[in-house]
Amino acid sequence: MEKTEAAAAAAPVGQPLTKNELITEYKRLNPYGHWFDTDTVSFFKSIISESTIKRAQPPDIAVFISSEKPPHGKRRYTVRILREDGDIQNVGKFMEYASQGGAARRLKAYLEGRFSEISP
Secondary structure: OOHHHHHHHHOOOOOEOOHHHHHHHHHHHOOOOOOOOHHHHHHHOOEEOHHHOEEOOOOOOEEEEEEEOOOOOOOEEEEEEEOOOOOEEEEOOOOOEOOHHHHHHHHHHHHOOOOOOEEO
16 A cells, blocks of 8 residues: 555544645546646636645545636635545535635535535
8 A cells, every 4th residue: 555545544534634645646546637737727726725625534535625716707716525536526516605714614514424515
């Protein structure tokens, strides 16, 4: 078992992860994915707040908040989940929240098992 896999298996739900750990897990699970590529992040003006990255309930890997800013709009927030197959999906709707605080409440509800709506 690789070091990151062993750490993932031992990490309790809700434990903080670093952005580096999140990206490493993603690339391990999805080596051809582009979610965290510099060009992708730049195009969508994506920001991931490191303080929001948490270990998810297995079999999922991590849950986190990203924000994106469209060309002619305000920055909005989405709760995301890194699935065990390397896919990143939304918990709720894309850009559902106007504030990181609102998204953080959804993230907490997801970790507590009080919300489970997942969308592509």
